[in-house]
Every structure is written in structure tokens, then in C-alpha cells.
Amino acid sequence: MSSVDARPGSAASVEKPRVAFWNDPEKRGYIFQAVLLAAVVYFVYSAADNALANLQKQKIASGFGFWNNTAGFDIGQRLIPYETTSTYGRAFWVGLLNTLLVAGVGIFFATILGFIIGIARLSKNWLVQKLATIYVEAIRNTPLLLQLLFWYNAVLKALPEVRDSLAIPGGLFLNTRGLFVPEPSFGPSFSWVLYALGAGILGYFGFSRWAKARQAATGQIAPLGLAALGLIVVFPVLVYFLAGSPLSFSVPELGRFNIRGGVQVYPEFVALVVGLTIYTAAFIAEAVRAGIQAVSKGQTEAAYALGLRPGPTLDLVVIPQAMRVIIPPLTSNYLNLTKNSSLAVAIGYPDLVQVFTGTVLNQTGQALEVVAITMLVYLTISLSTSLFMNWYNARKALVER
Amino acid sequence: MTSSASSKAYVQNIPAQVLPPPASMVGVVGWLRTNLFSSPANIALTVVAALVAWWLIPGFVKFLITDAVWTGSDREACLAKGGVLPGACWAFVKDRWTFMIYGFFPVEGYWRVNLFFLLGAIGLTWMLWLNAPRRDLGLIFFLVILPLTVYGLLSGNNPVGFLTYPMDLLAGKNVAMAGIFSVLLFLVGVFVGRIRNTSGKTSLVYGVIGLVGLTAFGFVFAKLWAGFGLSQVDTAKWGGLMVTLVVAGVGIVASLPLGILLALGRRSKLPVVKFFAVMFIEFVRGVPLITVLFMANTMLPLFMPDGANVDKLLRALVGIGLFASAYMAEVVRAGLQALPKGQYEGAMAMGLGYWQMMRLIILPQALKVTIPNIVNTYIGLFKDTSLLLIVGIFDFLKAIETARIDPQWAAPTTSPTGYAFAAIVYFMFCYGMASYARMTERRLSVADKR
Numbered sequence: 001m002s003s004v005d006a007r008p009g010s011a012a013s014v015e016k017p018r019v020a021f022w023n024d025p026e027k028r029g030y031i032f033q034a035v036l037l038a039a040v041v042y043f044v045y046s047a048a049d050n051a052l053a054n055l056q057k058q059k060i061a062s063g064f065g066f067w068n069n070t071a072g073f074d075i076g077q078r079l080i081p082y083e084t085t086s087t088y089g090r091a092f093w094v095g096l097l098n099t100l101l102v103a104g105v106g107i108f109f110a111t112i113l114g115f116i117i118g119i120a121r122l123s124k125n126w127l128v129q130k131l132a133t134i135y136v137e138a139i140r141n142t143p144l145l146l147q148l149l150f151w152y153n154a155v156l157k158a159l160p161e162v163r164d165s166l167a168i169p170g171g172l173f174l175n176t177r178g179l180f181v182p183e184p185s186f187g188p189s190f191s192w193v194l195y196a197l198g199a200g201i202l203g204y205f206g207f208s209r210w211a212k213a214r215q216a217a218t219g220q221i222a223p224l225g226l227a228a229l230g231l232i233v234v235f236p237v238l239v240y241f242l243a244g245s246p247l248s249f250s251v252p253e254l255g256r257f258n259i260r261g262g263v264q265v266y267p268e269f270v271a272l273v274v275g276l277t278i279y280t281a282a283f284i285a286e287a288v289r290a291g292i293q294a295v296s297k298g299q300t301e302a303a304y305a306l307g308l309r310p311g312p313t314l315d316l317v318v319i320p321q322a323m324r325v326i327i328p329p330l331t332s333n334y335l336n337l338t339k340n341s342s343l344a345v346a347i348g349y350p351d352l353v354q355v356f357t358g359t360v361l362n363q364t365g366q367a368l369e370v371v372a373i374t375m376l377v378y379l380t381i382s383l384s385t386s387l388f389m390n391w392y393n394a395r396k397a398l399v400e401r
Numbered sequence: 402m403t404s405s406a407s408s409k410a411y412v413q414n415i416p417a418q419v420l421p422p423p424a425s426m427v428g429v430v431g432w433l434r435t436n437l438f439s440s441p442a443n444i445a446l447t448v449v450a451a452l453v454a455w456w457l458i459p460g461f462v463k464f465l466i467t468d469a470v471w472t473g474s475d476r477e478a479c480l481a482k483g484g485v486l487p488g489a490c491w492a493f494v495k496d497r498w499t500f501m502i503y504g505f506f507p508v509e510g511y512w513r514v515n516l517f518f519l520l521g522a523i524g525l526t527w528m529l530w531l532n533a534p535r536r537d538l539g540l541i542f543f544l545v546i547l548p549l550t551v552y553g554l555l556s557g558n559n560p561v562g563f564l565t566y567p568m569d570l571l572a573g574k575n576v577a578m579a580g581i582f583s584v585l586l587f588l589v590g591v592f593v594g595r596i597r598n599t600s601g602k603t604s605l606v607y608g609v610i611g612l613v614g615l616t617a618f619g620f621v622f623a624k625l626w627a628g629f630g631l632s633q634v635d636t637a638k639w640g641g642l643m644v645t646l647v648v649a650g651v652g653i654v655a656s657l658p659l660g661i662l663l664a665l666g667r668r669s670k671l672p673v674v675k676f677f678a679v680m681f682i683e684f685v686r687g688v689p690l691i692t693v694l695f696m697a698n699t700m701l702p703l704f705m706p707d708g709a710n711v712d713k714l715l716r717a718l719v720g721i722g723l724f725a726s727a728y729m730a731e732v733v734r735a736g737l738q739a740l741p742k743g744q745y746e747g748a749m750a751m752g753l754g755y756w757q758m759m760r761l762i763i764l765p766q767a768l769k770v771t772i773p774n775i776v777n778t779y780i781g782l783f784k785d786t787s788l789l790l791i792v793g794i795f796d797f798l799k800a801i802e803t804a805r806i807d808p809q810w811a812a813p814t815t816s817p818t819g820y821a822f823a824a825i826v827y828f829m830f831c832y833g834m835a836s837y838a839r840m841t842e843r844r845l846s847v848a849d850k851r
Contacts, residue, residue, distance in 0.1 A: 025754075029670075029671050033671050033672070036673055040677060047704035050704050050705060050706050051700075051703040051704055054702075054703045054705075055703065123446070124436070124439065124443070125436065125437060125443050125450065126437055127450040127454065128447070131450055131453060131454060137832065137835075140831075140835075141780070141827065141828045141831035141832045142824045142828055143784040143787040144784070145788060145790070145798065146787060146798060146820060146823050146824060149820065150817075150820040153805075153816050153820075154816040157816075158816075339688070339689035342691045342692065343691065343791075345791055346790070346791055353689070353692065353695075357691075361695075367699035367703065371695055371696050371699065371700060374695075375684075378687060379684065382687035383683070383687060
């Protein structure tokens with residue numbers, strides 16, 4: 001079925017032997033492709049035909065007209081204003097933002113935990129290494145859904161009622177209704193602090209570029225850590241106080257039956273973040289371990305032989321090479337986390353799948369459109385990430401002879 | 402430090418006695434020093450880790466074993482006594498055990514499920530044990546005989562009823578269906594002939610033998626099956642661990658051939674084939690499994706002609722099978738890419754055709770190096786079967802979820818116990834597969850080292 005790999009110089013000069021067309025790989029290839037194309041077209045056509053007939057029979061509307069209809073259901077957690085009178089389109093955005101929120105928070109924590117566990121797995125300390133191994137094996141070999149149900153049903157549902165909330169130092173309360181944290185309220189001059197932070201980060205990058213160039217030219221090492229501390233931490237803090245401390249917290253207060261003030265973090269969100277973080281961290285840990293092990297010991301030894309001390313060796317030799325190996329699996333783990341956040345539907349966190357493929361689909365019955373939109377969203381996220389990865393890999397790939 | 406008495410020179414001419422290593426470097430003390438207390442930072446780490454272990458491990462042991470309730474007939478046994486909550490409520494698992502394994506399968510049919518477990522174990526051992534005798538037969542058993550037998554056993558339907566379709570041709574009814582199946586059975590015969598290296602007329606003879614022989618077999622078997630009289634069990638009654646294993650098994654059996662085809666398609670030089678393979682793989686890998694399951698659940702019935710009712714479990718199977726095969730395709734592709742180009746060129750120079758080259762030269766080598774990754778995909782597939790509970794299939798996790806909220810066993814520790822049990826079962830399967838992958842990896846690396 002495959003076409004013959006025509007070698008330059010041979011195919012042109014030598015006349016092809018005469019063979020029956022069913023024995024000619026090239027012609028066979030065309031026939032095979034034509035059959036495949038016809039089969040796919042027929043399959044798609046008959047499926048679409050059946051779907052149209054079935055939809056008409058079941059009197060289900062088609063098209064995206066439902067987008068602007070009133071949704072009529074409520075969503076607990078929302079990042080943008082949403083009422084029961086809002087449209088399905090609005091519900092879509094609420095769900096999408098909730099998905100992105102839980103994915104972002106999950107990625108943040110999973111990265112930190114994953115790097116810690118991954119390094120711990122390579123620790124020379126026997127106890128630390130064994131604990132990390134147990135963690136990775138236990139987490140990787142049980143389904144995420146089971147872990148989510150465990151966190152939600154067995155841990156968070158078993159928390160005390162509001163009256164007996166667990167008080168966590170710092171004004172936090174934990175009970176069956178979720179986690180209550182102080183709500184920050186920003187004064188008008190708080191924007192100055194943000195500007196200062198942005199300027200500090202920009203300044204730091206400029207400084208580090210200059211320092212690198214100077215080190216390459218003269219060998220003098222600039223105090224980068226000190227500069228980072230000064231520009232990114234001290235400078236914004238100074239501005240904060242100069243602007244008159246424009247940040248205050250409204251601390252939640254425990255009443256008899258409810259909690260006043262503060263921000264309520266829903267238990268579904270907590271369970272999902274905890275579950276996703278712990279699960280993905282185990283996979284990230286494996287990626288980190290593989291990446292560090294991929295840097296051969298000779299690299300470290302050669303760096304020592306050149307007179308580099310352990311710190312710069314790690315900074316300049318080991319980490320850049322390890323990151324080359326770590327980043328691709330790391331991104332695919334981020335992607336997996338984002339896709340796995342769709343398991344929210346099992347514990348009732350209003351993410352895209354729960355809101356859209358769940359409630360909206362049930363109310364409108366327009367399975368085709370709703371599932372297609374949901375898939376399109378995830379596809380967009382995945383494909384743009386893999387485009388980014390291709391670009392990154394091309395940039396970072398080892399240039400070999 | 403001795404020197405020879407006969408010489409005045411201070412030159413030592415007999416070897417110095419080998420001293421034992423310092424006491425602090427050997428034995429338990431030495432091990433502790435190097436592994437736990439080698440530096441101040443290490444000591445600090447050890448203390449922290451020991452605290453974590455001290456906090457976690459006794460808690461687990463107490464909950465799961467020493468404080469656990471092992472006997473009892475209802476929730477009373479697992480309630481707090483004297484204000485102290487007991488540990489895991491294993492009595493609950495013991496009581497609901499059959500429900501978690503068999504779901505709503507009729508009690509008198511449990512032997513059928515048990516036989517399914519046994520046959521599955523035999524097929525799996527045959528495939529996984531790398532030195533087992535006649536692994537080619539094992540493959541046929543695993544891929545053809547086992548699925549059909551299990552389908553017949555569990556559903557009670559004649560698993561090879563389709564073999565008698567060509568007979569409708571003689572009666573002149575259902576011509577289209579009968580025609581298609583006649584051609585398929587004929588092709589099976591030709592295929593067997595081809596494997597035995599026949600060509601031309603001999604192949605056609607094999608085809609006719611395949612058609613007639615298989616139809617006759619189907620006819621006889623149908624009579625036998627009817628005489629056997631296995632009661633039919635609707636898939637809605639299947640449940641528990643059995644469904645999880647059925648789904649995982651179907652996924653495992655279906656995803657490898659499909660994945661290989663997709664991988665070959667993706668590396669094909671035919672643009673149309675390549676296009677569809679890439680589209681399928683990237684699409685499926687880009688979306689969460691749950692949306693694929695929703696699609697299979699809500700959209701598949703829409704695509705079917707009016708009146709065709711697709712079984713709910715079958716829909717889920719289609720979803721999981723397609724999903725797993727896309728991932729499998731990428732794993733196989735990695736294996737294909739790892740082969741040096743000389744293997745392809747050598748096969749072509751020998752005059753092998755595309756399929757011969759793949760079957761005899763490329764795939765055996767490519768699949769061998771990918772066994773660990775294939776098993777890892779299977780582990781993912783096995784864990785993913787738990788998502789079936791979201792689309793309303795009664796799998797193992799759903800059985801646990803149903804059992805744990807049973808009012809008869811409502812106690813504070815029931816839910817954690819149910820989840821612990823589920824975790825242990827899933828862990829055993831997945832860890833077993835992972836260990837197998839590691840073992841083959843070691844074995845293969847030995848072969849590579851030479």
C-alpha cells in the first residue's frame with residue numbers, strides 16, 4: 001500500500017518494470033487512499049444524515065441560537081457577575097473562567113510540590129527518598145477520580161459544621177461550607193504598588209542582562225540576588241508604605257450560624273485543587289527526576305574540574321540541561337491537569353464541563369453543539385500549548401553537528 | 402608498622418596489614434551516618450522526614466489494621482464507642498463484598514463471572530510471561546477466543562452468532578448483511594492462507610475453506626449454545642469490579658491494534674491516510690476523556706440510524722477504546738521512530754512488501770522497546786475506567802460510592818473505609834502492571850548491554 005521510496009538518480013534513469021496495477025505500490029496507494037476517503041466521507045455523511053433525522057424526530061432545535069437564551073439556573077462560584085436570568089453564553093464564560101482558575105491554581109501548587117518531591121526522590125537521605133517514593137507510587141497508581149471523591153466526600157464533608165469551625169491562625173476558618181479567608185480590599189492608590197512591582201521586575205531583568213554582559217566581558221560577578229531583593233521586594237514595599245498602606249483585610253467573623261465577611265472558598269474548589277495538585281505533583285516529580293538524572297555525572301565533574309563551585313555548577317551547568325529534558329513533560333502534565341480538571345463534574349465544582357456539558361446540555365438537549373463547543377475549548381488550549389512547545393523545543397534543541 | 406630485622410634501612414618490605422574500616426563507617430552505624438546523618442542539613446532533613454513518617458505511618462496502621470472493626474453485621478459495629486471512633490470499618494466491606502465485585506449480576510450466575518476472571522488471568526499470564534510456550538497461540542486466545550468467550554459467558558448471547566449470517570444468502574434474506582459477512586469470512590480464510598505463505602489459487606482455496614468452514618462451525622455452535630441454555634443477563638445488571646475489568650480488558654485488547662494502525666497511518670507516505678490519522682490522534686489527545694465519554698453517550702445514538710439502539714456500556718466502550726488507541730498510537734510511533742532507518746531499508750532491499758516489512762521486521766522490534774510505555778498506557782486506561790461512573794455506568798468505583806452511602810452501614814468511618822478499599826484494589830492492579838513494565842525494561846536493557 002505504501003509508495004516506493006524513489007531514490008534520486010535511480011528512478012529517473014531506470015524505466016519502471018511493467019506490472020499489473022494491483023501490484024504497483026504507487027497505484028495501489030492511490031486506490032487505497034480513494035477507498036479510505038470514500039469510506040470516511042460516507043461515514044460522516046450518513047452520521048450527519050441520521051443525526052438530522054433523529055433531531056427532527058425528537059424536535060430538538062439545532063444551531064447556536066440557544067447561546068442568547070436565558071439560562072435560568074444558578075452557579076455557586078463565579079468570577080464574573082452572573083444571575084439566573086443570564087444567558088447560556090454567560091454561563092459558558094463563567095464555567096470557562098472557573099476551569100482556568102482551578103487549572104492555574106493547581107498548576108502553581110503542583111509545580112512547587114512536584115519539584116520538591118522530584119528532588120527528594122534523588123536525595124541521598126534514605127528516609128526522605130523512601131517517603132518520596134511511597135508518595136509517588138501511591139498517588140500514581142490510584143485513579144484521580146477516587147482521590148477527588150476521597151478529598152471531597154471523606155475529608156471535606158467530614159469537617160465540622162459552621163458553629164464549630166476550625167480556626168486557622170491568620171483569620172481563616174475551615175468548615176463544611178469551605179474555607180473562609182480574609183478578603184483584601186485595595187485602596188485607590190494601590191495601583192502605585194503594582195506599578196512599582198512591574199518597574200522593579202523590568203529593572204531586575206535589565207540589570208541581569210547588563211550583569212551577564214559585564215561578566216562575559218570582564219568576569220566580574222554582580223550581586224544578582226541582592227538586586228532582586230531590592231528591586232522586586234524592597235522597592236514595592238517602600239512604595240506601599242509611601243502610598244499610605246492602601247491595603248486592608250476584612251477578616252471573616254464567626255457567627256452562630258454563618259460567617260460574616262471574608263471570601264468563601266467553596267469546598268468543591270478546595271477538593272479539586274488539593275486532588276489535582278497532589279495527583280499531578282507525583283507525575284511532575286517523575287519528570288523532574290528523569291530530567292536531573294539525564295544530566296550525566298561527567299557534566300558536574302567537568303564543571304568542578306573547571307573550578308566552578310557547587311552553586312554555579314548547579315546554576316550554569318546542571319539546571320539548564322535538566323530543564324531541557326524537564327520542560328516538555330512538564331507542559332504535558334500542565335495540559336493533563338487542565339484536562340483532568342473536567343473531573344470537577346463528579347464533585348459538583350462548576351467548571352466548563354459541569355456547567356456546559358452538564359446543566360446546559362440537559363436543559364437544551366443540544367448535545368451536538370454543546371459537546372462540540374466544549375471540545376473546541378479544550379482543543380484550543382491543547383493545540384496552542386503544543387504549538388508553543390514546538391517553538392520552545394526548536395529554540396532549545398541541542399544543535400548537533 | 403614493622404620492618405625486617407635483617408635490614409637497617411627504614412624501608413618496609415612487607416605489606417602493611419589491612420586495617421578494618423573505622424567502626425563508624427560500617428554496620429548499622431555506618432549506614433546511618435552515610436544515609437541519614439552525613440551533614441547538618443542532612444540531619445535536619447532526617448528529623449523533618451522522621452516527624453512526617455511518625456505522624457503518617459502509625460495513623461495509617463492504626464486506622465487500617467489495629468483499630469479497625471473486622472466483624473459486625475451493621476453500622477452499630479462501626480460507631481464510636483465511649484467517644485472514641487474506631488478505625489476502618491472492614492465489616493462493611495466484608496458485608497458488601499459481593500456487591501462491589503459483581504454489582505447486580507444474578508447470584509446464580511456468579512460462576513460465570515468467576516470463570517471470566519479465571520480465563521482472563523490465564524490469557525494475561527500467557528501474554529505477560531515472556532518465556533511461556535506457544536505465545537502465538539496465546540495471542541489468538543487473548544485477542545479472539547477470550548473476548549468472544551467472555552461476551553458469551555457474561556451476556557448469555559451466542560458470541561459467534563454472526564458466523565451464520567452467510568446462510569441467509571441461501572435463503573435470500575438480509576442480502577446486504579449476509580454479503581458483507583460472506584466477504585469478511587472469505588477474507589479471514591485468505592488472511593490465514595497468506596500467513597502460511599500461500600499465493601494465487603491456493604489463497605482462494607483458503608478463502609473458500611474459511612467461508613464454508615466458519616459458517617458451518619457457526620451453525621453447529623449455535624445449536625450447541627441453544628442446548629446449553631445460559632440465561633441472558635442485560636448489561637444494565639453488570640456492575641462492580643467485573644465491569645471495570647471488562648472495560649479495561651476491552652480497552653487493552655482493542656487499543657493496541659488500533660493504536661498500531663493509527664501509528665502506521667501517521668507515519669505513512671500516503672497523504673490522505675496521514676491526514677486522517679493525525680487529525681484523529683491530535684483531536685482525541687486534545688480533549689479530556691470525560692468529553693469523549695459524553696460524546697459517545699449523547700451523540701453516538703444521534704448518529705445511528707433510527708431504531709438502532711446502542712447499548713449504554715457499548716457506547717462507553719467505544720469511547721474508552723478510541724481514547725486509549727490515540728494515546729497508544731503515540732507510544733507506538735515513538736517506538737517506530739526509535740528504529741534506525743537501516744532496518745526499513747534492509748527490509749525493502751530484501752524485497753519485502755509494506756505489510757511484510759512491518760509484520761516481520763519493524764513491529765517486532767518497535768513493540769519490544771515500547772513494552773514499558775505500552776504498559777504505562779494500560780495503567781492510565783485502567784485508572785480512566787473509573788470515569789465511567791460519571792456517565793452512569795456501574796463500575797467498581799460506582800459500586801463503592803453506592804455501598805458507602807447505604808444507610809445500613811452509615812457510620813463516620815464508612816466512606817474512608819470504602820475509599821481505602823477502592824484505593825487498595827486499584828493500587829494492586831496498577832502497581833502490578835508498573836512492576837511488570839519495570840521488569841521487562843530491565844530485561845530489555847540487559848539485552849542491549851550485551
